[in-house]
Amino acid sequence: MLKVTNSTSVLALAVAAFALFGLTAAEAANFNEAPALAAKVKAGALPAVDERLPENPMVVTPEESVGQYGGTWRATMLGASDHWWLIKTVSYEPLIRFDPKTGKLIPNLAESFEANDTATEFKFTLRDGLRWSDGEPYTVDDIMFWYEDVFTNRELTPAAPGWLSTASGPAELEKIDDRSFVIRFKEPNGLFLRKLASNSNIGEVASIHLFPRHYLEKLLPKYNPNADADAKAAGASSWAEHFGNITGPLSRWRTAGMPTMLPWMLTSPYDDRGLVASERNPYYFKVDTENNQLPYLDGYEFRVVQDPEAMVLRAIAGEIDLQDRTIGTLKNKAVLFDNQEKGNYHLFDVPTPDHNQMIIYLNLNNADQAKRELYQSKDFRVALSHGIDRQEIIDLVYFGQGEPWQAAPRPDSVHYDEEMAKQYTEYDPEKANAILDELGFTERDSSGYRLDKSGNRIQVFLEVPTDFRPDWTDVVELIKAQWEQIGVDLQIRPLGRALIRSRALANEHDAFVFIGNGGLDTDLYLEANNFFPADDTGYRTFALLWSNDFHGLSPSEEPPASVKVQFDARKKLLSAADPAVQQEAMQTIIDGAKDAFYTIGIALPAPGYGVVGNAMHNVPSAIVNYGPIPYIGVTNPEQFYKAGN
Numbered sequence: 001m002l003k004v005t006n007s008t009s010v011l012a013l014a015v016a017a018f019a020l021f022g023l024t025a026a027e028a029a030n031f032n033e034a035p036a037l038a039a040k041v042k043a044g045a046l047p048a049v050d051e052r053l054p055e056n057p058m059v060v061t062p063e064e065s066v067g068q069y070g071g072t073w074r075a076t077m078l079g080a081s082d083h084w085w086l087i088k089t090v091s092y093e094p095l096i097r098f099d100p101k102t103g104k105l106i107p108n109l110a111e112s113f114e115a116n117d118t119a120t121e122f123k124f125t126l127r128d129g130l131r132w133s134d135g136e137p138y139t140v141d142d143i144m145f146w147y148e149d150v151f152t153n154r155e156l157t158p159a160a161p162g163w164l165s166t167a168s169g170p171a172e173l174e175k176i177d178d179r180s181f182v183i184r185f186k187e188p189n190g191l192f193l194r195k196l197a198s199n200s201n202i203g204e205v206a207s208i209h210l211f212p213r214h215y216l217e218k219l220l221p222k223y224n225p226n227a228d229a230d231a232k233a234a235g236a237s238s239w240a241e242h243f244g245n246i247t248g249p250l251s252r253w254r255t256a257g258m259p260t261m262l263p264w265m266l267t268s269p270y271d272d273r274g275l276v277a278s279e280r281n282p283y284y285f286k287v288d289t290e291n292n293q294l295p296y297l298d299g300y301e302f303r304v305v306q307d308p309e310a311m312v313l314r315a316i317a318g319e320i321d322l323q324d325r326t327i328g329t330l331k332n333k334a335v336l337f338d339n340q341e342k343g344n345y346h347l348f349d350v351p352t353p354d355h356n357q358m359i360i361y362l363n364l365n366n367a368d369q370a371k372r373e374l375y376q377s378k379d380f381r382v383a384l385s386h387g388i389d390r391q392e393i394i395d396l397v398y399f400g401q402g403e404p405w406q407a408a409p410r411p412d413s414v415h416y417d418e419e420m421a422k423q424y425t426e427y428d429p430e431k432a433n434a435i436l437d438e439l440g441f442t443e444r445d446s447s448g449y450r451l452d453k454s455g456n457r458i459q460v461f462l463e464v465p466t467d468f469r470p471d472w473t474d475v476v477e478l479i480k481a482q483w484e485q486i487g488v489d490l491q492i493r494p495l496g497r498a499l500i501r502s503r504a505l506a507n508e509h510d511a512f513v514f515i516g517n518g519g520l521d522t523d524l525y526l527e528a529n530n531f532f533p534a535d536d537t538g539y540r541t542f543a544l545l546w547s548n549d550f551h552g553l554s555p556s557e558e559p560p561a562s563v564k565v566q567f568d569a570r571k572k573l574l575s576a577a578d579p580a581v582q583q584e585a586m587q588t589i590i591d592g593a594k595d596a597f598y599t600i601g602i603a604l605p606a607p608g609y610g611v612v613g614n615a616m617h618n619v620p621s622a623i624v625n626y627g628p629i630p631y632i633g634v635t636n637p638e639q640f641y642k643a644g645n
Contacts, residue, residue, distance in 0.1 A: 030050075030291065031049045031050050031053060031287065031291045031292075031293055032049070032290070032291060032292040032293065033049040033292075033293045034069040034070075034280060034293070034298070035069060035070075036280075036298070037049070037280070037282050037293075040282070046282055047135070049293055052131060052135075052282060052283045052293075053129070053283075053285060053287070053293065054127040054128055054129035054130050054131075054285050055127070055128040055129045056111055056127050056128060057127075057285055057286060057287045057293075058107070058108065058127070058285060058286045058287075059286070059287055059288070059289060060286050060287070060288055060289075060294060060636050060638065060639050061288075061289055062288055062289065062618050062639045063617075063618040063619065063620055063635070063636075063639065064617060064618050065617065065618070066288055066289065066290050066292065067288070067292075067296040067617060067618060067639060067640075067641030067643070068296060068641055068643055069292075069296055069298075069641075070296075070297075070298055070641075070642065071296075071297050071298060071615075071641065071642030071643075072297060072298055072299055072300060072301050072321075072642075073297050073299070073300040073301070073321050073322060073616075073637070073640065074300075074301050074302075074303075074319055074320055074321045074613075075089075075300070075301075075302045075303075075320055075321065075322060075323040076302060076303045076304070076305050076310070076311045076314055076320065076323060076326075076327070077270075077276065077302050077303070077304045077305070078304075078305060078306070078308060078311070078325075078326050078467055078468075079304070079306060079467045079496075080304075081250065081467060081496065081497060081498045082304075082325075082326075082467070083249070083250045083253050083270060084325075085302065085325050086253055086270070086276065086302070087249075087630060087633075088325070088630045088631060088632055088633060089300075089630070089632045089633055089637060090262060090263065090264060090278070090300055090633070090637060091207075091262055091630070091633065092630040092633025092634060093108060093109060093209075093210075093261050093262050093263075094108055094109070094196060094197055094207065094209060095108060095109050095110040095113070095124055095196060095197075095208075095209050096108055096110055096113055096124075096193065096196060096197050097197050097634070098197050098198075098629060098634050100620070100634050100635045100636060103522065105193055105194070105197055109126060109127065109130065109138075109209060109261060109285070110124040110125060110126055110127070111125050111126060111127040111128070111179075112124075112125045113125070113193075115193065117577065118188050118577055119185075119188040119189055119190045119192065119575075119576075119577035120184060120185050120186070120187065120188055120189070121182060121183070121184050121185075122182065122183045122184075122192060122193065123176075123180065123181070123182045124180065124181055124182075124183070125179050125180045126138070126139065126140065126179045126180070127179075127285060128179060130261070130285055131283040131285075132212050132214075132215075132259035132260065132261065132283065133259045133260045133261070133262075133265050133281040133282070133283055133284075134215075134259040134283075135282075135283055136212070136214050136259065138212075138261060139178045139179065140175050140176075140177070140178055140179060140180065140181045141175075141178070141213055142209070142211060142212060142213045143173070143181060143208060143209060143211075144173065144175050144181070145211055145213035145216070145217070146208050146209075146211040147173040147208075149217075149220055149222065150211060150243075150247075151164070151170070151208070152170075155240045156240055156243060156244070159553070161536070162536050162551065163189075163191070163192065163195040163196075165185075166185045166186055166187040166188070166189055166574070166575065167186075167187050167571070167575075168186035168187060169186060171183050171184065171185055171189075172184045172185075187575050188574075188575040188576060188577050189574065189575070190573065190574060190575060190576045190577050190578075190582055191525060191526065191573070191574055191582075194525070194526060195526060197629075198526055198628045198629050198630075209261070210260065210261060211247065212258065212259040212260075214259075215258055215259050216243070216246070216247065216258075218230075219231070219239060219242055219243045219246065220239065220243065221239055227239040227242075230242070231243075246258060250270075253266065253269060253270040253276065254269045254270050254271055255269055256268065256269045260281065261281075261284075261285070262281060262284075263280065263281055263284050263286075263294065263295040263637070263638040264278035264279060264280055264281060264295065264297075264299050264300060265278055265279055265280070265281050266278050267279050267299070268301075270304070274303060274304045274305075275301060275302070275303055275304065276300075276301075276302040276304065277299060277300065277301045277302070278299040278300050279298060279299045280295055280297075280298055280299060281295075284638070286638055288639060294638040294639060295637070295638035295639070295640075296638070296639065296640065296641035297637075297638075297640055297641060297642065303319075308326055308327070308329075308470050311323070311326060311327040312327060312332055312335060312336065315327060315336060315339075315343050315345065315611050316335075316336075316339045316342060316343045317343065318342075318343045318344045318345070318613070320343075320345065320611050320613065321612070321613040321615070321616045321642070322610070322611070322612045322613065322616055322619060322632075322640070323610060323611055324348075324350045324608060324609065324610025324611070324623075324625070324632075326468075326470075327610070327611060328350060328608050328609050328610045328611070329469075329470065329471060330397075330398050330399045330401060330471070330606070331397075331399075331470070331471060333399075333609065336611060343611075344613060344614050344615070344645060345611050345612060345613045345614060346611075346612060346614060347609045347610065347611060347612070348609065348610050348611075348612050348619060348620070348621055348622065348623065349607060349608075349609060349621065349622035349623075350607065350608035350609055350610050350622070350623055350624070350625050351607050351608070351622060351624045351625070352519075352605050352607060352608050352624070352625050353410070353517065353518070353519050353520035353522060353523050353524075353624065353625070353626050353627065354515055354516050354517045354518075354519050354605050354625075354627070355405065355407065355408055355409060355410050355421075355516045355517070355518065355519030355530070355601070355604065355605075356405055356406075356407060356515070356516025356519075356530075356601040356602060356603065356604065356605065357398065357402065357471070357475070357515075357516070357602050357603045357604075357605050358469070358471075358472050358475055358513050358514075358515065358516070358601075358602045358603075359407055359513065359514060359515070359516045359530060359540075359599050359600065359601055359602070360384075360462070360479075360511060360513055360599060360600040360601075360602075361511060361512055361513070361514065361540060361541075361542035361599050362375040362381065362460070362510075362511045362542065362599075362600075363375060363504075363507070363509055363510055363511055363542060363543075363544075364376050364533065364542055364543040364546070364598065365507060365543045365544050365545040365546060365557060366507075366510065367507055367508065368510075370452060370453070370454060370456075371510065374452065374458070375511075377439065378596065378597055379435055379438070379439055380435075380436075380439060381597055381598075381599075381600060382424050382435060382597065383431075383432040383433075383435035383436050383439075383486065384432070384460075384483065384486075384488065384600060385406075385424040385425070385597075385600050386424055386426060386427065386428045386429070386431050386432040386435070387427075387429055387432040387482055387483050387485065387486040387488065388427065388479055388482055388483075388600070388602070389427040389478070389482050390404035390425055390427065390602055390603055391404065391427065392427075392478060392482075393475055393478050393479075393602060393603065394603050396474070396478065397471050397474045397475050397478070398471070398603060398606070401606035402603040402604050402605055402606050403603060403604050404422070404425035404602075404603060404604075405421050405422075405425065405601050405602070405603055405604035406420065406421055406422070406423060406424065406425060406597075406599075406600070406601040407516055407530045407531065407593065407598070407599045407600075407601045408420040408421035408593075408594070408601070409421075409518075409519055409520070409521075409524060409590065410519035410520055410604070412520065413519060413520050413521050413524065414521055414583065415521070415524065415586060415587060415590045417590065417594060419594075420590070420593075420594040421604075423594070423597070424597065425601075427482075429482075429485050429486055432486045433486050433487070436450060436486060436487065436488075440453065441458060441487070443455075444487055445457055448484075448487060449484075449487050449488070449489045450486075450487035450488065457489055458487070458488050458489065459488075459489040459490075459491055460483075460488060460489070460490050460491065460510065460511050461491045461493055461509075461510035461511065462476055462490055462491065462492055462493060462510070462511045462512065462513065463493045463494075463495050463500045463503070463509055463510075463511065463512040463513070464476055464492055464493065464494050464495070464512070464513055465494075465495065465496065465497040465500055465512075465513075465514075466494045466495065466496060467496050467497050468497050469515070472513055473492075473494065475513075475602060476490070476492050476513065477492070480492060500512050501537075501538035501539060502538070504538050504539075504541040504544065505538045505541060505544065507544045507545070507555075514539050514540055515627075516530055516601055517530070517627035517628075518530050518531070518627070520626075522626055522629070523626045523627050523628050523629065524586070525573070525582065525586060526628040526629075527627060527628050528570065528586065528589055530593075530599065531566075531589050531590055531592075531593035531598075532563070532566040532567070532570060532589050532592060532593060532598075533546045533547055533559070533563060533566075533598060534546065534547045534550035534551065534566075534567060534570065535547050536551060542598060542599060543559070543563075543598075545557035546559035546563055549567075550567050550570070562592060562595070562596060563592075563596075565588065565592055566588065566589050566592040566593075569585040569586070569588035569589050569592075570585070570589060572585040573585035573586055573589075608625060610623070613642075613645075614644075614645035615642045615643060615644055615645040616640060616641075616642055617640065617641050617642070617643060618639050618640050618641060619635070619640060620635055623635055
């Protein structure tokens with residue numbers, strides 16, 4: 001159980017409360033298991049269930065009722081790079097996790113955890129008797145393998161991710177015994193526990209706790225002198241590439257066979273077969289309140305489709321058990337609502353923490369110097385904003401739901417600022433034209449488009465992802481027509497999300513769009529990327545050179561003084577153990593964003609929805625879609641079950 005130092009900080013008290021949260025060990029009684037596993041035990045192919053479970057299994061309280069075994073979770077995925085659906089649903093088994101009811105941090109693979117009062121040292125103790133899905137023991141040695149052979153290996157990890165670093169360098173790990181270890185930082189890392197329990201370590205960066213040493217050692221030259229030859233035989237150019245092809249955040253879904261701690265083991269990988277499927281993990285470490293080993297469902301089957309319309313057709317045909325991603329659009333809501341009886345499903349609520357349906361990010365560090373000067377002009381951005389008829393967009397694309405909104409916290413955030421949210425949202429082409437005239441862009445070409453100082457047409461090349469939000473294409477088409485009225489030529493470039501991200505991280509883009517997440521405090525503190533120009537995801541990189549300066553990367557460029565103030569505030573937030581200090585620092589960032597007006601927002605999103613089959617049980621009636629948190633994963637999908645209907 002957690003020990004708290006004598007000089008107890010607010011953070012330490014909070015962690016203490018989380019670790020003490022009501023997670024009791026299952027009583028030493030008879031455990032129950034899925035019939036298919038019981039048959040394997042009887043045949044001698046598996047140890048008895050009580051030998052497969054840890055000494056202190058994690059007990060999950062079902063959402064509605066104790067479930068029954070059997071059935072498959074059916075859903076769909078869009079295209080070749082939709083692995084975030086997997087991350088947000090079936091891969092949430094971190095060391096510590098968010099509790100679905102309270103939002104607090106609680107133990108998971110770790111039986112307990114503690115932090116010192118300066119947020120520089122964090123101790124974790126694993127559950128006794130954990131096993132990988134192949135039956136091998138899961139111990140601190142697996143985590144030390146990640147640390148010693150992956151994290152500190154510059155061929156595999158060229159630079160430590162931000163959440164695992166402070167100003168003086170990356171985290172250090174120390175093994176105490178087979179079950180306990182300590183993570184240390186040279187400076188306070190106030191958001192570390194939040195990030196450990198969020199997508200920070202399971203999205204862009206592969207999970208630190210899901211590197212099975214016994215399975216992966218053979219891929220490294222340190223343990224296998226033939227590692228390079230083996231890699232080339234497998235089609236990779238080097239052992240390092242081969243290792244990444246198996247353990248990367250996306251590539252680990254493209255190869256079956258690696259032992260896991262997740263509820264289900266991957267059997268059909270995310271490849272050109274169009275089906276991602278799994279079967280239950282016989283060594284899964286959780287039970288319900290009646291000592292039934294979880295998960296209830298036999299597995300999942302996620303069909304990969306290329307057209308969002310195919311998702312709707314599958315739902316209406318009764319072939320989707322639970323899904324909101326991509327399918328839960330305002331455009332689809334009427335048809336999905338009308339076909340609930342036919343498809344044998346109902347809708348569930350998906351409240352959003354997002355503050356905007358879509359944000360336009362001009363590249364403030366544009367490689368084109370003329371464009372860079374133009375885009376860094378706040379007045380130019382203000383003119384573009386006044387040139388957008390947001391109400392027309394809301395009425396035509398979002399069916400009248402939402403309201404004009406900039407990149408600004410939502411009304412229920414402690415950082416809500418109505419003036420910030422509404423600034424420059426008035427549709428006023430006359431004002432926009434006047435601003436552009438004052439900037440000196442009075443000359444126009446034969447088509448009526450304004451000319452810049454070099455005599456070239458003012459054009460914005462806007463990259464729009466084709467594999468994420470279909471509504472964005474409709475939005476930018478309307479903006480194209482609206483900006484034509486103020487003499488700005490918007491050129492729409494539909495591209496895949498992965499390509500847009502790689503171009504942004506190479507500073508090759510002119511402008512792009514993405515979602516406005518970070519509207520509520522839970523994810524705002526984790527992802528403040530919409531409010532200051534430092535981003536390590538690539539999805540909101542609107543000033544790469546300034547961002548690199550913040551992260552200590554190259555190439556970089558010294559940012560303006562106002563940006564430095566925000567950077568200093570972010571560093572203060574990240575190093576603070578006191579939540580009050582964190583809030584003050586975040587407010588400085590928000591105030592800076594209000595004044596700078598870096599990006600252009602469209603509309604405050606209305607609550608979302610999803611589809612859940614009538615046979616699917618223990619699914620909450622509402623699931624908040626927090627961007628950096630695996631929102632469906634947090635609800636314990638291992639306790640979902642199918643029955644009746």
